[in-house]
Amino acid sequence: SGLLVRKIGGPSVMPYQPAGLWEESGTGKSYAQAHGEGLYRRSLYTFWRRTSPPPSMTTFDAVSREVCVARRERTATPLQALVLLNDPQFIEAARVLAEKLALEPGSTVDSRIDKSFRLLTGRAASPVEHAILRKLYDEQLERFAKAPDEANALLSVGEAPRGEKLDFAELAATTMVVRLLFNYDECVTKR
Template identity: 35%
Template sequence: MITFDAPTRDLCSAQRIPTNTPLHALVTLNDPVYLECSRALAARMTSETGPGISQQISHGYLLTTQQQPTAATLKLLTNLHAGFLTHYQANPTESKAIANTPGQAALTIIANTLFNLDAALTK
């Protein structure tokens, strides 16, 4: 928690400082825990909605930000997903490193993207 400037427990802290550093981004993008969470979120995005990809992304967006995505945001994310999917279909080794199927792998990275939105990190 040092990375997130949490106070150490040896002293009382009257006030926590607002904190927002590049090190946070490195953790929430790259820490295996967040990848694990992204996999789980991707699983919820598929299991709790229908098979349509934009529906799944909308659901993920709602779960992480408590908002519906705008049409532009949804388009941005579905295009991003299409790119990831193509990439993972062509690179099975990389795909396997993330999830079982290229589809799941692409959605996992989308879930990770959602976790890293300012709207998801800051309430």
């Protein structure tokens, strides 16, 4: 999506995390979410509290900081799919990528589907895959055209500025396609 801040070094940051999580761990401290660049730093810079590590990182097999390991475990669980679909970090990344694709000169629905698939999987979509994604886009476009408040809610997730010039229903439908691709096995697991 282009949100990643590539700056090397600096203090720890506190990206998106569910509200109230630190309070639940009984430490008496509250989580102060970062803003701006602090939301988009590499996970290497994410602040860890031993009693309440970053949930999305632990869901994707981040190693406990209590021991040193040579290789981390890899799993694929339904919880990972839920994180990819519902975590504000991933929803925002999907929206920003959808905006970038929509703003490219000569952009069409089919070109956005093809380019997003290629960017996220490293290969071209088969005709069957493209047809499935196009059907999803058309269904979501119809849904968001009838419910602009739902489109606005989806496109309002995250702090990255939103392009106001784009059609909300089209952008929301493209965002849904990208969100689905984030859950595609080839995007989640490198084989």
